[in-house]
Amino acid sequence: TLAGTGSGIGLAVSGTSTQITLKRAILRNLTTGISQSGSATRLTLVNNTIVHSAAGDGVYLANTSTCTLINNIILSNGDGTGDYGIQNQGTGIVTASYNCIFGNTSGAMSNVVMGP
Numbered sequence: 001t002l003a004g005t006g007s008g009i010g011l012a013v014s015g016t017s018t019q020i021t022l023k024r025a026i027l028r029n030l031t032t033g034i035s036q037s038g039s040a041t042r043l044t045l046v047n048n049t050i051v052h053s054a055a056g057d058g059v060y061l062a063n064t065s066t067c068t069l070i071n072n073i074i075l076s077n078g079d080g081t082g083d084y085g086i087q088n089q090g091t092g093i094v095t096a097s098y099n100c101i102f103g104n105t106s107g108a109m110s111n112v113v114m115g116p
Helices: none
Strands: 009-013 021-024 027-029 032-036 041-048 050-051 060-061 066-070 073-075 086-088 092-099 100-102
Touching: 032 041, 032 050, 060 066, 086 092
Parallel strands: 009 032, 021 041, 027 050, 032 060, 041 066, 050 073, 060 086, 066 092, 073 100
Antiparallel strands: none
């Protein structure tokens, strides 16, 4: 469990990492739960809970990275406009399957491919 006091990022992925997988983690009370800005990065998120990211997105993605989200709970993130459960501002493909995403300030997802 990564518990913050309303500031900081739970997991920040940058640079040219190749494959990162996060499983069964709880990230709560942070500015942003997970931030991915590296190029050529493949991020996989499975069975995580990301809640109450105070001033940002639950999962924020930029650059050309790809991300796959499976069976996560992403709840009550953001405190203003532009804060989503999952926000993809890059050109990479983000796929979300079997996730529970609700109660996020600006909506569940932005620029994300929905799986089953």
